[in-house]
Amino acid sequence: MEKTQVGIGKAAMILKLLGDKTRLTMVKILETDECCVCEFVEIFNMSQPSISQHLRKLRDVGIIQEERRGQWIFYSLNQQNEHYPFVEQILAALPNQDEKIKALEKNGARITCC
Amino acid sequence: MEKTQVGIGKAAMILKLLGDKTRLTMVKILETDECCVCEFVEIFNMSQPSISQHLRKLRDVGIIQEERRGQWIFYSLNQQNEHYPFVEQILAALPNQDEKIKALEKNGARITCC
DNA sequence: TTAGTATATAACTATATGCTTATATATTCA
């Protein structure tokens, strides 16, 4: 079986990005659920620009991708990314963040468009 | 098979530490070879205090351990650490750094004590 | 004990980071 191989420099860049609790949690959530910015604002109880800036960093290196649907922009894990297997392997070691999505649904803040 | 489980906060802390090219390379080297501070100074062509400070951060969270042998303090990967499997899984995806040790041996800078 | 070598720590500096507020852009819908 071939192992994922990632250059040291690129790996360090990815790990630095994931080395922030907010971003790491975002990516773990996106592993199973698409989310839009306003949902993350709700989940993290953080300002909208702050959320947008975290998402941009993750998108800039290709870890996540965006897709506009009507008014909202939905983010998801970019499985086509060259380093997706590396990221996925890390996420696999982390506890599920389902309760965060469940909490959104519970208080009616979950966006289900299209 | 049980998967490694690491809390999100602790994982973020570990990833942040590994998210620096110097530290990530150090840890990858320590995966296979013990090294002392002066060897890292040689390998990274960086000041001794800078190397010491990186090693201290890694040691403070238990990723690596130190052992004095005579004049030198040798560092190694701490396989007893609670989160060693998580770290090891990340290292497995990285290219071998053997040439760095080989280069040390070649120019006679490799320390082999005791 | 003294000189030399290895390592750690302290103090400082420049840059990076994460957040905030203010504002711009894009879409929807009345």
Added chain:
DNA sequence: TGAATATATAAGCATATAGTTATATACTAA
């Protein structure tokens, strides 16, 4: 078209980070 909503970007600020130089500590060997 204009108001409301969602998102992005710009600018500013406080703190964190990674490096430096200077100095302290620890061990070795003469």
